Amino acid sequence: MDRKKFIKTGLLAVSGFYFLNSNLFQAVQPKTGKSGKEIIEAPILIIGSGYGGAVSALRLCEAGKKVVMLEMGLNWEKSGIPFSNMLKPGKSAAWLKKKTIAPFMNIFSLAPFTGTLDRMDFENINIWVGRGVGGGSLVNGGMAVTPKESYFKEVFPDLDSEKFYSHYFPLVQKELKVNVIGEQFLKDCPYYKFTRVGEAEAHKAGFKTIRVPNVYDFQYMEKEYRNEVPRSAFNTEVIYGNNHGKNSLDKTYLKKALETGNLEILDLHHVENIKLNGDKTYTLQVRQTDTSGTTVSEKEFNCKKLILAAGTMGTLQLLLHSNAVNHFPVHDQIGKNWGNNGNFMTGRNWVKPLSGGTGSKQSTIPVGGIDNWEDEEHPFFTEIAPLPMGMDVATALYLLINRVDKKGEVYYDPDTKKISLDWNQTNTVKMRENADYFIKKMNRANGGTRSHFLFNNGFGANVCYHPLGGCVLGKATNEYGKLKDHDNLYVLDGSLIPGTIGVNPFVTITAIAEYCIENLIRQNEFV
Ligand code: FAE
Numbered sequence: 028m029d030r031k032k033f034i035k036t037g038l039l040a041v042s043g044f045y046f047l048n049s050n051l052f053q054a055v056q057p058k059t060g061k062s063g064k065e066i067i068e069a070p071i072l073i074i075g076s077g078y079g080g081a082v083s084a085l086r087l088c089e090a091g092k093k094v095v096m097l098e099m100g101l102n103w104e105k106s107g108i109p110f111s112n113m114l115k116p117g118k119s120a121a122w123l124k125k126k127t128i129a130p131f132m133n134i135f136s137l138a139p140f141t142g143t144l145d146r147m148d149f150e151n152i153n154i155w156v157g158r159g160v161g162g163g164s165l166v167n168g169g170m171a172v173t174p175k176e177s178y179f180k181e182v183f184p185d186l187d188s189e190k191f192y193s194h195y196f197p198l199v200q201k202e203l204k205v206n207v208i209g210e211q212f213l214k215d216c217p218y219y220k221f222t223r224v225g226e227a228e229a230h231k232a233g234f235k236t237i238r239v240p241n242v243y244d245f246q247y248m249e250k251e252y253r254n255e256v257p258r259s260a261f262n263t264e265v266i267y268g269n270n271h272g273k274n275s276l277d278k279t280y281l282k283k284a285l286e287t288g289n290l291e292i293l294d295l296h297h298v299e300n301i302k303l304n305g306d307k308t309y310t311l312q313v314r315q316t317d318t319s320g321t322t323v324s325e326k327e328f329n330c331k332k333l334i335l336a337a338g339t340m341g342t343l344q345l346l347l348h349s350n351a352v353n354h355f356p357v358h359d360q361i362g363k364n365w366g367n368n369g370n371f372m373t374g375r376n377w378v379k380p381l382s383g384g385t386g387s388k389q390s391t392i393p394v395g396g397i398d399n400w401e402d403e404e405h406p407f408f409t410e411i412a413p414l415p416m417g418m419d420v421a422t423a424l425y426l427l428i429n430r431v432d433k434k435g436e437v438y439y440d441p442d443t444k445k446i447s448l449d450w451n452q453t454n455t456v457k458m459r460e461n462a463d464y465f466i467k468k469m470n471r472a473n474g475g476t477r478s479h480f481l482f483n484n485g486f487g488a489n490v491c492y493h494p495l496g497g498c499v500l501g502k503a504t505n506e507y508g509k510l511k512d513h514d515n516l517y518v519l520d521g522s523l524i525p526g527t528i529g530v531n532p533f534v535t536i537t538a539i540a541e542y543c544i545e546n547l548i549r550q551n552e553f554v
Pocket of ligand 1 (some may be wrong): 075076077078080097098099100157159161162167171172297299342345492494532533
């Protein structure tokens with residue numbers, strides 16, 4: 028190449044590079060408004076970086092759209108701060124709390140920090156959620172369960188279930204890097220004694236067990252067992268984040284979306300409320316914080332298209348609060364058909380106390396479940412959950428998932444300026460009956476007692492990891508998640524599922540988001 032041509036090509040390359048970056052940068056280029064607030068224009072905004080948000084970001088970015096994502100939690104990868112484990116809770120352990128907020132044994136003091144796990148306390152139920160870039164994928168157990176087709180059809184009678192089982196579910200299993208533990212490893216590994224004992228006891232009591240797939244990389248796990256790599260699942264890491272092994276969204280969907288060069292993620296940006304403008308665009312009031320939760324800047328974001336993916340409770344809080352403070356239009360179906368996915372925690376003590384109990388070493392990653400769904404009188408599915416306490420406590424822990432025959436409702440409380448829940452004992456009566464039946468049958472066959480010292484006398488009706496519903500697909504939204512009464516607003520998260528899906532929900536949330544965003548893009552909603 029001659030000198031002239033070299034300079035010309037070089038300039039073109041440089042200006043091309045500049046153009047690409049400045050284009051994206053303009054998306055978040057601030058101006059200062061009359062109030063002194065920064066005003067930022069972004070064509071497409073996504074609130075929340077969990078499953079729904081991550082899927083939307085990837086598919087829009089692949090379609091060449093510039094996307095800005097606002098996340099109230101921290102970008103842990105960028106921060107370089109390691110996640111803490113359950114035996115030594117540190118910065119990542121709780122969202123701005125002075126004590127740990129695990130379902131029990133909260134004996135650890137904390138300095139308030141924008142940690143990964145948050146708990147929202149309502150009158151009759153406590154709801155745990157993930158915070159940070161990756162949302163719930165940072166704190167969850169990684170159980171990647173596809174719902175039973177018959178129940179999926181019952182919950183979503185209007186969806187083409189054949190297409191979901193032949194296309195969307197396989198697609199999300201691939202994108203989320205779902206894999207299954209090797210049977211020989213499970214049989215030999217001391218860290219899975221709790222699963223082997225749980226399965227043997229279930230069989231003795233006449234229950235059917237199933238192998239549960241996970242997004243934790245089991246090849247990595249085998250290496251950590253051989254001490255070839257740093258330990259994570261075998262180092263009590265999970266609900267405060269995993270430093271290794273787990274394919275959370277920052278390693279899958281969000282990573283791919285960022286690689287397109289079309290996505291900008293702004294962490295520690297908390298959206299307070301939304302206003303609908305006369306020209307059908309949206310203005311968001313946003314508070315940027317530091318890691319102690321202190322406000323460092325107030326900002327205004329304007330956008331043409333808005334995707335709400337703040338998780339079931341976050342999305343409902345934003346919609347109902349914005350309605351109260353900004354007369355933001357909300358359809359009368361918003362808040363209805365809410366459910367806890369039938370979550371009910373329970374446990375058993377004196378589990379094989381004479382033969383090493385459930386094991387002093389326990390992996391944090393669950394791989395076994397008991398499937399009693401087809402039992403007409405007591406239909407439930409339960410995870411055989413780990414209890415990694417660093418010693419053998421001869422205790423078995425179970426998170427039951429039941430049907431939700433009576434749904435609840437989320438409404439706005441003007442006094443607290445927060446959402447409240449119409450949800451009480453009558454909603455969980457059947458779940459409690461199922462837990463009682465299950466524990467009694469297990470104890471009769473194997474010995475042991477209900478864990479009276481855990482939860483409320485062994486029954487955790489108030490423990491919820493899977494809030495679902497309130498913006499149900501086809502009811503509060505059109506068939507693809509576009510909110511009724513709006514032209515440019517979409518909801519793509521767990522709130523689309525009507526309160527129940529019969530298994531751990533993130534595979535379904537991801538598949539529904541894939542289905543919706545594919546069709547919304549096809550309908551030219553984002554041009
Ligand atoms: P989600 O993942 O909750 O993401 C919402 C994001 O929005 C979060 O990062 C929030 O910080 C952010 N956000 C909320 N409000 C705002 C705002 N105003 N401004 C800015 N950002 C905001 O939503 N499910 C499974 O399938 N398998 C499991 O093994 C499993 N284990 C779990 C264990 C625990 C301890 C917990 C808490 C949950 C578990 N789940 C599990 C549930 C699963 O993580 C949950 O259903 C999904 O994460 C929900 O996905 P969404 O996209 O709805």
